[in-house]
Amino acid sequence: MSVSTAAADQSVCAPLPVLGQDVTVPLVTGGEVTYAALDYAASAPALQRVWDDVAAYAPYYGSVHRGAGYLSQLSTDLFENARRTVAEFLDCRAGDQVVFTRSTTDSLNLLAAALPGDCEVFVFETEHHASLLPWRDARVTYLDAPDSPRQAVETLERVLAGRDPRGPALVCVTGASNVTGELWPVRELAAAAHAHGARIVLDAAQLAPHHPVSVRDLDVDWVAFSGHKLYAPFGSGVLAGRADWLREAEPYLAGGGASRRVTRRADGGVDVEWHDSAARHEAGSPNVIGAHAIASACKALTEAGFDTLLAREEQLIRAVREGLADVPEVRFLSLFGDDAPRVGVLSFVVEGWNSSHFAAALSAEYGIGVRDGLFCAHPLVRTLLGGDPQAQGECGAPEAAPGEKSLNAIRVSFGAGTPDEHVERFVRAVRELVRDGARWSYRTEDGRCVPDTSGRA
Numbered sequence: 001m002s003v004s005t006a007a008a009d010q011s012v013c014a015p016l017p018v019l020g021q022d023v024t025v026p027l028v029t030g031g032e033v034t035y036a037a038l039d040y041a042a043s044a045p046a047l048q049r050v051w052d053d054v055a056a057y058a059p060y061y062g063s064v065h066r067g068a069g070y071l072s073q074l075s076t077d078l079f080e081n082a083r084r085t086v087a088e089f090l091d092c093r094a095g096d097q098v099v100f101t102r103s104t105t106d107s108l109n110l111l112a113a114a115l116p117g118d119c120e121v122f123v124f125e126t127e128h129h130a131s132l133l134p135w136r137d138a139r140v141t142y143l144d145a146p147d148s149p150r151q152a153v154e155t156l157e158r159v160l161a162g163r164d165p166r167g168p169a170l171v172c173v174t175g176a177s178n179v180t181g182e183l184w185p186v187r188e189l190a191a192a193a194h195a196h197g198a199r200i201v202l203d204a205a206q207l208a209p210h211h212p213v214s215v216r217d218l219d220v221d222w223v224a225f226s227g228h229k230l231y232a233p234f235g236s237g238v239l240a241g242r243a244d245w246l247r248e249a250e251p252y253l254a255g256g257g258a259s260r261r262v263t264r265r266a267d268g269g270v271d272v273e274w275h276d277s278a279a280r281h282e283a284g285s286p287n288v289i290g291a292h293a294i295a296s297a298c299k300a301l302t303e304a305g306f307d308t309l310l311a312r313e314e315q316l317i318r319a320v321r322e323g324l325a326d327v328p329e330v331r332f333l334s335l336f337g338d339d340a341p342r343v344g345v346l347s348f349v350v351e352g353w354n355s356s357h358f359a360a361a362l363s364a365e366y367g368i369g370v371r372d373g374l375f376c377a378h379p380l381v382r383t384l385l386g387g388d389p390q391a392q393g394e395c396g397a398p399e400a401a402p403g404e405k406s407l408n409a410i411r412v413s414f415g416a417g418t419p420d421e422h423v424e425r426f427v428r429a430v431r432e433l434v435r436d437g438a439r440w441s442y443r444t445e446d447g448r449c450v451p452d453t454s455g456r457a
Contacts, residue, residue: 018417041413114249175207181345236290323427
């Protein structure tokens, strides 16, 4: 079944316009082709609407909060309106704070720095490193990968039942895996956390671009996501949720904007009164354009309608799975089973191929951009591939030469801006590479598999 045939259903929307749709790239075999960007899980292309909104604002750029001039006042309004738009997009509760950060990683490190003393943290080994690693100053319990959503909830309930409920605790969980795309039982995990006196933060980096995220409905305490996965440019992110831990913590960065009043003491030192609003953790001149871009993306996705976006994405997922169903050499990776609900993220291995070699051939011979490696989720990928979850490895770097086995995988990911042709080309390319092999020779250079310029295979 082709994607185009499936898309005949009138309930399914066309892809949203994104930057780079007409970019062409050279093929090692000769000629050029329109680039097929199928690495949305790493960074989604910016929506054309977002870029247009940023361009329209750029001439009016000004410093926020502390300027008396017209452009400063306009920029301040824009920045604070962006905060309100994000709060509406996430369906935040009254009293929740929206803090603008640099990324999901930055957001979770901010929250880690705001944890109360002697806080316990519980996190599954399946998390992206942004969620797995920030908790260095806390007592961390790492939980084994579950084989079903039910087991995930049961595992969390079991470990939380053994803690002292009088002390602070935090559970960190993803909404959708950046490796398998599978949806996690966030609402049930939140209920388990709260039943045992713990709080929960949702890593929505992969979930928010594909599904509506309601802080209120999921009953999570915080949510974190990145602009560059939500069809906005790089360099902006969000941490939204309960204000108390953030208000009581030392500022994430000390500096202007975070301070309400600074005075000299008689002994020569200084006394500082910090803001108790989101500004407490937004020291320095904030990324106004980044906040505006995130707000624009939130509006664009809301207006497009997640129901229609989801329907089309499910067709793209089905086209990939069905298009490769009769290729036994291709094995998709999954925790919860092939039929588990997921977003447009699929990882797989190909029998007889090093993953870096396969990804390089997709790029050089077909103009298709995917990701290969361990996807900054080393324990999870190694568990899925039957390796040691504690073994070392570099993000995205191959560990074997072309043709040799490696504990790496290939990830294809797509979203609201993916044309049908990109998915159809990907399926055709995978089938041809498995059947016929690469048409060019490849070598390892600086840790990556690249075409050998000396000639064909």
